[in-house]
Amino acid sequence: MKHKVVQVKNVNRSLSLLRNLNSRSSIIPGLGLIHGPSGFGKTTTVVWMFNQARSVYVRCYATDTPSSFLSRVLEEMNEVPRPPLSNMVRQVIDRMVVDHCSLFIDEADHIVQNTRIMETIRDIYDSAEQPVVLIGMEQIARRISHRKQMFNRISEWVEFQPCDLDDMQKLVSELFEEKVTVEEDLLSYIRNESGGEMRQILVALEKIERFSLANQINSVSRAEWGREPLFLLQRR
Ligand SMILES: Nc1ncnc2c1ncn2[C@@H]1O[C@H](COP(=O)(O)OP(=O)(O)OP(=O)(O)O)[C@@H](O)[C@H]1O
Ligand SMILES: [Mg+2]
Known part of the structure; x- marks a missing residue:
C-alpha cells in the first residue's frame, strides 16, 4: 500500500x-x-x-x-x-x-x-x-x-467524522499499488465493523490488497473475502 x-x-x-x-x-x-x-x-x-x-x-x-x-x-x-x-x-x-x-x-x-x-x-x-x-x-x-x-x-x-463509502473508494484507488476494485458490500462491511475509523480501515484494506495480489484477482467482494477476520477481536 x-x-x-x-x-x-x-x-x-x-x-x-x-x-x-x-x-x-x-x-x-x-x-x-x-x-x-x-x-x-x-x-x-x-x-x-x-x-x-x-x-x-x-x-x-x-x-x-x-x-x-x-x-x-x-x-x-x-x-x-x-x-x-x-x-x-x-x-x-x-x-x-x-x-x-x-x-x-x-x-x-x-x-x-x-x-x-x-x-x-x-x-x-x-x-x-x-x-x-x-x-x-x-x-x-x-x-x-x-x-x-x-x-x-x-x-x-x-x-472529524467516520469515513464514508466515498472516502473509502478514494483510499482504495489512491493507496493500492495495483488497480483493484473492492466491492461495495465489502466496503460497507468494513465501515460498519470499524465504525468508520481510518486506522482500522487501513489495516483491513491492506489485508485485502495482499489477498488480491496473492490470488491475482482485481475485484474483491465480501463473498470472495470469506470469513477470515479483518479486525482484531472481530465477531465472526
Ligand atoms: N487522509 C489520510 N490518508 C491516508 N492515511 C491516513 C489519513 N488519515 C489518517 N491516516 C492513517 O490512519 C492512521 C491514524 O491516523 P492518525 O494517527 O492521524 O489519527 P488521530 O486521529 O490523530 O488518532 P489519535 O487520536 O489516536 O492520535 C495513521 O496510520 C495514518 O497514517
Ligand atoms: Mg493523533
Whole structure:
C-alpha cells in the first residue's frame, strides 16, 4: 500500500478551517479546534497541512509545564529558548508575527486542564493574532467550554467524522499499488465493523490488497473475502 495522505472529506474540512482562519476579517477571533475520536486521522491531516502552509506543529505531553511547552514550540521554530518564561512567550510571538505563521497544538487534551499553559496560549494568540489550532479528542470541546476566554475565541472548528463509502473508494484507488476494485458490500462491511475509523480501515484494506495480489484477482467482494477476520477481536 502506498504511503500518502488521501484528501478525504475530513482533510478537506480541515483545509477550509485553515483557509477561513487565515482569511478572517480582523474582528473575528482566530482560534480553531479540530476534534474527534482516536484513529480518525487528525494528526496525519494536521501534519500534512502544516507542511503545506507556514506553520509550526507541536504535540503536547501529559507531563508538560509552561516551560516545556514553550521550549518545544521554540525548538520547532529553530529558536534557542531564552528564559525567563515571559521572554520565551515574547520569542514565540515575535516569530509568529514575522513569519505570519499559524500554530498547531496536537494532543491538547493533555494541557486543557493546565491553566497556566492555556493562559499562555491565549496570550500568544492575543499578541500574535495568527491562527492557533488546538487538536484533541471528542471531549475537548466540552472541556474547553469551561474556559470562557479561550472558548469564545474559537471561530472555526471541525469535528472529524467516520469515513464514508466515498472516502473509502478514494483510499482504495489512491493507496493500492495495483488497480483493484473492492466491492461495495465489502466496503460497507468494513465501515460498519470499524465504525468508520481510518486506522482500522487501513489495516483491513491492506489485508485485502495482499489477498488480491496473492490470488491475482482485481475485484474483491465480501463473498470472495470469506470469513477470515479483518479486525482484531472481530465477531465472526
Ligand atoms: N487522509 C489520510 N490518508 C491516508 N492515511 C491516513 C489519513 N488519515 C489518517 N491516516 C492513517 O490512519 C492512521 C491514524 O491516523 P492518525 O494517527 O492521524 O489519527 P488521530 O486521529 O490523530 O488518532 P489519535 O487520536 O489516536 O492520535 C495513521 O496510520 C495514518 O497514517
Ligand atoms: Mg493523533
